Amino acid sequence: MRWPRQLMSLLVVLALLAGPPAVLLFLIGPPVSGWPTTKQVQAWVQQPLTEETLTAALTIGAWLLWLLLAYTVTVRAVTRLQATAAWLRQVPLPTPWQATASGMAGAAVFGVTTHPVATAPPQPPPASAAGTSEKPADTNPTPDDTAVSDDGILLPGGWLPRDTAESVAAATALLWLRRRRDYRPRPLTPNAPEAHTTRLPPAVTAVQAALADAPAPSNVPAPTDSFTALVRVLPTGGLSLTGPGTLPIGRGLLLTALLASHRHTGSTLVITRAALTDLLGPDAEPLGRRLPQLTIVEDPGGAIGLVEGVGPPRMVILAGEPFAADNTTHLASVTAANGGRLVVLGSWPTGQTWHAEPTGHLHDPTHPDTPVPRLCVLDQVTAIDLLTVIAHPEPTRLSPTTPRTPLAQTVTPGPRLPRQSNRGTPRLPPAATSQRLRLQVLGEPTLLIDGEPLIIRRSAGVQVLAFLAAHPNGADTRALTAALWPGLPRSSLPGRLYTTLSDLRGAIRSASGLHVIEHTDDRYRLNPAQVDVDLWHLHAAVHHAATSVTDTTTAWQAIRDAYPADLAAGRTWxxxxxxxxxxxxxxxxxxxxxxxxxxxxxxxxxxxxxxxxxxxxxxxxxxxxxxxxxxxxxxxxxxxxxxxxxxxxxxxxxxxxxxxxxxxxxxxxxxxxxxxx
The missing domain is CATH 1.25.40.10 (Tetratricopeptide repeat domain)
Structure with a gap:
């Protein structure tokens, strides 16, 4: 235990600080009893080395040593206090969700009882005059962290029900499969631009990472998609949404309905151009045209013609503009007759009006006790990010300036160094004493030391090795943390990265005596002189084949031979x-x-x-x-x-x-x- 040692150290320091002054004051007295007189100075000049002068010199020296010790202890104490204060300033305060969960857990553990408090039901929003338009305020939910629960995922840009998040992840995987399906092999050329290999937006990667790390939901009822549940609770005669959560919920409805179009034959979503602009911004129409099963109309009349002439939409969303009440009411009835629902973003004097909260909760003033499922809420940036995974791809126009995701530059390994051990009895190396560590990332990521896999306790450590193998030129702290933990607040990630790297470096150093991960100018990279990476051999083969003018068949075959399996096969980073x-x-x-x-x-x-x-x-x-x-x-x-x-x-x-x-x-x-x- 650490506290006995710390207590003993404190007692020793206190003894050194208090002991010498007490002994000196008790035996000799204070170091200076007054200024020397003229006769004493003359006597000291005539005979400086006397018993009294030597005693005084030794006493002054002892006091000076004690002052030096006291100064050192004071400086160390002040430094420790400053470091502790800086650490306390960086400790993140609990989020409202964490505070609520802690309070509930404390109440459960200590048996705290509470008396019920009567609360008034939510009041309906004030009625608007007929024919006027009430523009909803755009209050966007912006949490600081990504949290996962059985019922949903909290992102920095909103909240998604669990099944909606899983549909986003499924649509993302389908996007990559379509890119694989549509790719046409071509001649190998150096630095060739790549079509449709750009990284997906941050909100998408945050959803993927949250689902990958989340445990399977527990105590969940029979599966039903959030769109079907939504249609069941919304009134058949149409609904008007008002309140600060109108636009965030409207974006959630847009995403939920479009994801549902992948599951329902003939399902469509009809939206007015004004509503699309309110939800996604003035430049949203090009994206809207690429969204499958989304039809943009000008007014309720155009929506009525579409519903009656083409087919039953699952949902119609209108902006809160002063449309003709008769047209809107007729649209609501024909939409409900075909199994859909009408939602008006803003006031609609002749229809039902519910209050929308930024958290995704709806309140029906006529039935305040009827529960309504929490709806998806998104801010504008997050909504656009998530919609890109189901949008048709833009036409490819490759040019020398087209952004691409090229293969990393080929790394030429340095001279092989012998393995060394820094503690314990060194293991006998194999016949080739210059054997380095070998990192395999094509297939299951594995770090081999003399052919034996090293057990890496942290999954993030395996991911660090794979990421640095895929980036031979290295990566800085920001790039590593953004890749490994997307969606989490940046302030908490450097410490997590340092812990992961420290544990990984310690495991490798204990097993091999080598420092494989270099850190220079805030960039981490694998040392090519001490680790051999199979992916780098593939990079070298591709570069050689792309620049070779003779014996191309051998160069192509070398690429095929260097590829045993997919990069980090089975991983979903x-x-x-x-x-x-x-x-x-x-x-x-x-x-x-x-x-x-x-x-x-x-x-x-x-x-x-x-x-x-x-x-x-x-x-x-x-x-x-x-x-x-x-x-x-x-x-x-x-x-x-x-x-x-x-x-x-x-x-x-x-x-x-x-x-x-x-x-x-x-x-x-x-x-x-x-x-x-």
Whole structure:
């Protein structure tokens, strides 16, 4: 235990501070009893070394030593107090959710009883004059942390019900699968721009990270999507929302309804142009045109014509403008008749008006005791971020200035150094005494020391190694924390990173005696002189093939041989998908190039089958494989391959690539994106 040692140290310091002065004062007296007289000075000059002068000199020296000790102790104490004060200033205060949870836990543990307090039901908002418009205030919920519970996820930009968050994660996984499906292999060229490999917005990665780290929900009733539950509780005759949560809830309704369009055949969302502008800003219309199943109209009349002439929408959202009451009432009735609901953002004198809270709660003044499910609430930036994962991709216009996610620069390892041990009995190295550590990130991330895997206790430590392997030039503290813990407040992350790195470095140093992770100018990087990374060998092979003018077949084959599995296979870290996709594409390029350069169709068939094994969702590889089988006269095998491919796409929620980017019905909810790489 530490406190006995600390108590003994305190007692020793107090004894050193109080003991010498007490002894000196008791035996000799104060160091100075007065200024010396003229006769005493003359006597000291004539005979300086006397018993009295020596005693006085020794006494003064003892007091000076004590003053030096007291000064040192005081400085150390002040420094400790300043450090403690600085640490206390950085300790984050509990959020309202944490404070509430702590209070409830304390009440449960100590048996605190409370007396019920009668509270008045929420008052309805004041009535507005007929024909006037009440613009809702845009109060955006902006929590400082990402919190996960059984019923939802709290983000820095709002709150999502659990099933809505899972639908966002599923849509994100489908987005990457569609990118894999649509990629066309091409010749290897250095620094070639990449289409559709940019990282997803921060809100999306925050949802992914929260779901990946969250335990399975407990005590949850039978699954039902939040949109279906919403339609059940909203009044059939239409609803008007007023209050500070109108626009945040409106954005949540927009996202929830569009995610539901992946699950319901023929479901659509109709919204007025004014409502779309109020929710997403003045530049939202281009995004709105790319959102599937979203139709933009000018007024209720246009919505009525769409509902009656095209099909039943699941929901119609109108802005709070002075539309004709008859048209709005008629729109509400025809929408409800087709299983949908009308929601007006603002006042609607002839319809029901509910009060919207920024937390996502609705209050029906006519039935204050009727519970209403908490709705999704989003601020404008978060809503746009989450909607991008279900929007059709923008047309690709590649140019030398197009942003891309290139492979990292090839690292040339330094000279191999022998392993050393800094404590205990050193283990005998293998026959090759210059063996370095080997980090494998293609497949399951593993750090090998003399061929034996090192057990890394923290999962974040494994992620740090993989991230630095994918960034050979290193990364600073901000980049590392943003990648490992998206959505969490920046102030709390440096300490978490330092703890992870300290534990990781200590484990590697204890097992090998090597300092693998360097830290210079706030940049962390793997030391290429002490660790061998399989991904770097793949980078070198790609760079060599892209710049080679002779013996290209050997260079392409070297890429294929250096790729045993996907980058960090099975891991769902949000930062990983773009780098993994670019790496996979380069290997597919090599497989296609090898097949194109092969004169023997059967050999080309084997090469293309290897490419399909690397990416079973790529349409171009399957088309090439079908062509080769057809050329060999095996039409039955070609048909079977094509049918299997369509079945594979349907299983994960993707339809025939010739139909575009529309997901098949009923698959986005049933497929778990966290179970695939």
């Amino acid at each position: 949000p930062w990983l998908a773009p780098i993994r996709e670019v790496t996979r594409r380069r290997v597919i390029d090599a497989c296609a190039a090898l097949a194109d350069g092969e004169n023997d169709p059967r050999r080309a068939l084997i090469l293309l089958q290897g490419g399909v094994g690397i990416d079973p969702y790529n349409a171009d590889l399957h088309a090439r494989l079908v062509d080769v089988l057809t050329a060999l006269g095996d039409h039955e095998a070609a048909d079977q391959l094509h049918n299997r491919y369509l079945h594979t796409l349907a299983q994960v929620g993707i339809d025939d690539p010739s139909v575009g980017h529309r997901a098949t019905t009923g698959t986005i909810a049933s497929w778990n994106p966290l179970s695939r790489s």
